[in-house]
Each structure stands twice: as structure tokens, then as C-alpha cells.
Amino acid sequence: MKSRHWIVPSLAAALGGIGYGVAQNMSSAQMANTTPAAPAVRESLAQAETPGTSDRVSLSYRRKGDENFAEVKVATVEPFGGASAVEHHIAARIAATSEAHIAGETALASKGSDHPAQNGASAFLRKVAAAGDAAASGDQTDAAPAQAPAFETTRLSSRLIDNDEPAWQSRFFADNPLVGGIFQGDGNRSDAQRLIGAAKSARYVLLGETHDNPDHHRLQSDIVSDLADQSTDLALVFEMIPHRLGDAVASFGTSRSSSIDLDSMADRLEWSDRGWPEFSMYRPLFETAKRQGLSVEAGDLDRDVVSAIARNGVSGLSAEERARLSLDGAADPAMIADLGEEVRSAHCGLMPEAAIMPMVDAQRARDGSLAAAMVDAAKTGDKAVLIAGAGHVRDDRGVPSIIKRNDPEAQTLSVRMMEVADEDGDLADYGLTAEAPAPYDFTIFTPRADVDDPCEALRARLKGKAGTASE
Template sequence: MKTFASVLMVALLAGLAGAHNAFADNRDPPPPPTDWVSEELREHPLVGKVWSAHDKSFVDLRDFGKALALARFVLLGEVHDNPDHHLWQAWAIRTVSKLRGSRIVEGAPQLDIVAMEMVRTDQNEALDKFYGRNVAVPRPRKARDFARMLKWQESGWPDFKIYEPIIDQALYAQLVIVPASVSRDFTRRLSKEGEAALVSGEADRLALAQPLDGKLAEALSTEIKDSHCGLIPGKAIPAMSFVQRFRDATMADSLLSVATGKGGILIAGNGHIRRDRGVPWYLEKRGVAAQAVVALKLAEVSDGKNDPEDYIERSPEGSPSADFVVFTPQTKRDDPCEKMREQMQKKFDKDKS
């Protein structure tokens, strides 16, 4: 016959076991988003894997999640129209919030903001309304309110539905979404006037006055030319390079808007999160230690390209442009160069008429 003491001991041991399991589970990141939305190359051998560019090896999700959570600034790249990339970004926000909130990672800074390339400084008034900053009792908001109040459908970015998981996770984690881009009008002015468009001292403050190394500057020019399918005239590239540098510097500045010791996440295209000449370069020039930043590239796999190292761009000195790479299927899309040719032809015909 079971005594009260033996029953109590069994219950106590069961409770301890449950607590241990809960603690163990709490150390693990959430399940990864591997119910792929993108249709192309789902069976590719790299799909769903995480690659450490420094260790040159695959890493498990626990180590990957911990590396993200330990950094002060987490830079999450993307191919803009790939929905799986936004699901992984949302996963990263949830993972970092969970591990930091549970105090599982010692010394990790408090996460305060999510800076987004897709949000501009001229939308700050809409953000104030979204967060109810000027009202006595703010209304609870949802992701669809964000899209409506910031007029996402007019922004030129892909359908909000694929960005919605990011906003959902930011709101759930009580993180503040902040702009990481300036207005389109100011961007156009920059392309015409260059550094002269900036107020006095701004280039120095943003670290724009410090030139890129010659090889890095040349690589940036080549990337701009290639990304525009070789259709832009050579004389336009210096101005476009300056605009790209300004955008990277502005994104770094948006992260540095947090209080001392606090942290943030950046959502931006893969080109912006490059360690060699992107946002991390400007953070480092402004005093942020390299180890306080982690850069994640979200890469679409290519047919016949099975070596993870082939997806990592490197600086002229051989340093990887990202710390980690997550591999996803490809999104089915039209030829971007053909689309660009059509747009440029329409512009040419309009200017001619």
C-alpha cells in the first residue's frame, strides 16, 4: 500500500522532472519555419540548413539561436519577395526575444527595437498614430493596422502578407518598429547633390566622410552595375554608390538610436547587412565592437550549387560578408532584367515624347 509520504515523493519527483523538462525546452529556440511557401528547389540538399561562415560548418538551431541572442545588434538579411525569408526573420525575432527574456543567455542586452528598411523617416507621424503616442489611452494595434496606417500598399514593397509575420512578432515581443530609411524625396536629392545634400557635420557623424577601401568601393560599384543588369550608364554609378553608402549609414544610425547598452534588430536586404562594407562597417566606425553584431544572410539556393561556401561573398581580404547563412527554396519570379529593360524603355519613350 502506498503511504502518503511515498505518494508525495512521487509527485515531487514528477514535478521536478516536469520543471527540468520545461527548463530544457525553454533553452531551445522555437521550431523553425520549414513548411516552405516558395516553390522552387525545395528538395535542394542545403534547404533548411544553417551555415556558420566562420566555422565553415553547419550549426544546430540551439547554437544558432544563442549566437543571435548574445549579439547587441542582429542584422537579418533577405531577398525582398521571398516569403520564407520573412518567416525566418520572424523566427529570429521570436528566438532572440525568448532567449533574452528567459535570461538564458548571460550578458545579452535588452532588445528594444526592430528597424526596417521598408519604413521611412517621413512615416514617423503614422508610426506615432499606430503606437498611440499622443493619446491618453492607446488602442491595441495589430499588424493589419500597421499596414493600413503606413499605407503599405502604396510603398512599392512586396505584398504586406509576406511581411506580416515580422510585424506580428515585433508586436508580440513589445518591440518598437522604427524607420531605417529616409524619404524618397531626400534619396532623390542625394542622388543629384551627393554629400552637399547633408547638413553640416552629418557626413562625419554617420561615418560617411570615411572612404571605403579602394577594393571595397570598386566591389560596391560592380554590385550596383550588376544589380541593374548593366543597363545604367557608368557616369551614374558614383552617385548611386554614395546613395547606397548613405542608406547603409542611415540603417546603422537607426540601430544606434537605442539607449546605451540596449539592442536592436535590422530587417534589410542582404546587400545592406554585409560585414565588409554594409551596416556593420558603419557600426564599427562609430564604436560598436565587431562581436556585438551578428549578420545573417538568407539565401535562395541555386540548382547545382551545393557548396555552402559558394553562397558567401567575401571581402578582398577574404573575410565573410555574413556570419551565418540560412538556405531556403527560391521564389518563382519573372526575369528581373527583362522587367528592368521594359521600365527603362518606358522611361526613355516618356522622356522622348
């Protein structure tokens, strides 16, 4: 993989964004069954801090964000022979099972759960208890179960600051040396503390994602939570919400926010019908907005506007709309050519050439719509944060460049969450060099969520459309 990976947005972004309207116009639970902790272990837990209990194992487990327990004494079912050896096995088992359900619960509550028994100290205590029970029974196997990692208790940004090893949900190439690393555009290594500090100083923060990567949404949620801790006068602008559905999120940031039903939010936003990945990945952002009193704003163009641009170009828009979308001035020919090549590559060279420039116009219009929503949101608050595909947040020609023209005195920060391509750990292959810096202030590397060839899926889709049209 060479530098094209930082100038070409993901296919998912292109199809979910600039492609969906234009192309149409042109062509027509991780572990279900778990074994509960033995009753004897539950009884031992109940007695763990009772004076006079004989301690077999003593493990300190307190983590950031847990309740203020300094240490918990765990009594196991049977006495041990060689306590230090058993304690080693228990510690190993806890590490190995940090990705698994213990007593029907995960190390962190499942997505969307607010039940206190499923979070933090209580969940970890159950994990310790199950490990102790297994060690006491002689089962000292250290092999980790083959399943996706669970969320960790502490925020991922905090874990990166502390140089802990994050538990990733994406499965592919997690051992790449770049994974978990934070870098500036020129390839200089940075860290989460500097990133969060820069985000707190900026008026506009743009968080670019690969739409179907769950770790990207975890990172976004961590950053937004950190920013919300400083100020609740903050708005979240979503690429995934078109203007016509703005009423569905109008209660966020108001006195009516406590009555928002997040369980029905995906249906109200027509989330899956419009082709976005599972809402559960984005839900923590909406939960933070509800809990912290943040407003949520629609950022994207409506599909009929994209279709009009596909048919007639930007000249088909009213003068007022062109001005709102920052399309009323002459475009840089070099930028148009570069964006055209990006669209061409993102669609695997399979789109008709006649479709490329309408897609370029649609991409520019969508960037203008997102920028306008960000500027409007920041007028009534301290800060606006954009949740969008990585192609939209590049600062050379995406949303940041438009914001800088419309609000030149304000500080803007763009952050790209980027999947590693394979085991390659060379920064230059990802466009992070001092000679030609990437068009982002920060890049955070994550494992890859999917290794399927997206071009094969697009070929099948276009072939299916062609077959339907010929019938």
C-alpha cells in the same frame, strides 16, 4: 552560379532601395473551396474521449507549442478491416494534406489570424478527422495536393534545431540539399541553436532578406520571437520605413501599443505605394512587436534625401547630416570600386555609367541611416534588430561595419537568408569557403520564390521610360 551571388544584392533590393530615387532622377486564399468534414466525423470527434467509445484509430499528434494533450483517440465513421493498414493510410494522408486546408482551415491560421480554432491542436485534430473519414470511406489516395505549403505550427527555428523537414512557402528548388541548412561564413555547418544563442548574446542583430521571399520573413519572425522571449527591451529597425513615416509606428513599445490597428498599418506606411512586396509577409513581425511590447523604428532615408544625393552626391548634405550617416570621413577606394561593381551588376549592366556613382553614394548613405537608427535604438534598450535586404547586412562594408566603428565594444551578428539558385548544392558557388568567407556570420538557405529573369523586367521598365520621354 559562382561567388558573385554573395557579393551582389538582389535586384529587388537594389530597385527597392538604392535604385528607386537615383534611377528616377537619372531617367526622369490558397484554396478557396474546401469540403467540410462530414457531420459524422464531427460527431465522432465530440465523442472521442467519451468513456466507452470504441476506438478505431489511435494517433499521437502532440507537437511543440500545442496544448498539453498527450494523445487523442479518433473514432471513425465505419469500422475497419485491417486496422494497421488503414492507420498507415491515415498517417500518409495526414502527411500529404499538411499543406492543404481541412474543413476550411489550414494547419496553421492564415496570416494575421488570432483565432484559436485555427491554430495548433484543434486544426491538427480536424486534419486527423478528415483523414480518418476519407480512409473509412475507402478513399486512400496518398497524393498531395499541388499547392504551396502552409505554415507549420512550431517555429521554423525550432524545427531546424530538431532536424525536422520544414514546409516551405517558396516553390522552386526546394529539394536542393542546402535548403534548410545553416552555415557559418567559412562554410562550416551550424544549426539554429547556435545561431539563436549567438543572437541572444549580441547587442545588434541584422537579419538580411530577399524582399519577396516569404520564407525569409518567416525566419526573421522566428528569430525575433525567440529573442523577445528573452527580453522585451528590444527594438526592430526596418529598412522599409523611412523617417518621415516614423510617427506611424511610434506607439509600438509604449502604453498605447494595445490600440495599434495592424489592419491599417500597410496604408499608414504607404507600403505598396512605395513598391515593397505584400505587407502580409512582414505582418508577423509587427504582430510580435505589438504582442511583446517591442518598439519599432524607421531606418531608411526619405526619398527626397536620396534624390538630393543622386543630383549632388554626399557633398550636397549638411555637415551634420554627413556625420550622422557616417559619410564625413574618406571612403576606401577599393570599397567604392567594389560597391560600384555590385550596383552595376545588380542593375544588369543597363544603367548609364553616370548613374553608378550616385547610386553608390545613395547606398552608403542608406547604410549609414540604418546604422544610426540601430545605435539610437540600442541606447535605450538591450538590443536592436535590423530587418533589411541582405546587401545591407554584410559585415565588410554594410551596416555592421558602420556600427562597429560607432560602437566598437558591442557585439554584432549578421544573418543572411539566401535563396538557392538551382539544384546546385556546392557551398563554394555561394561564396562560403574557408579561403574567402562570406561577409555574414550565418547563412540560412531557402528555396527560391521566383525564377523569372529580373533583367528582363528592368529592360522593359527602362524601355518604357525611354518611350515616355521621347513622346
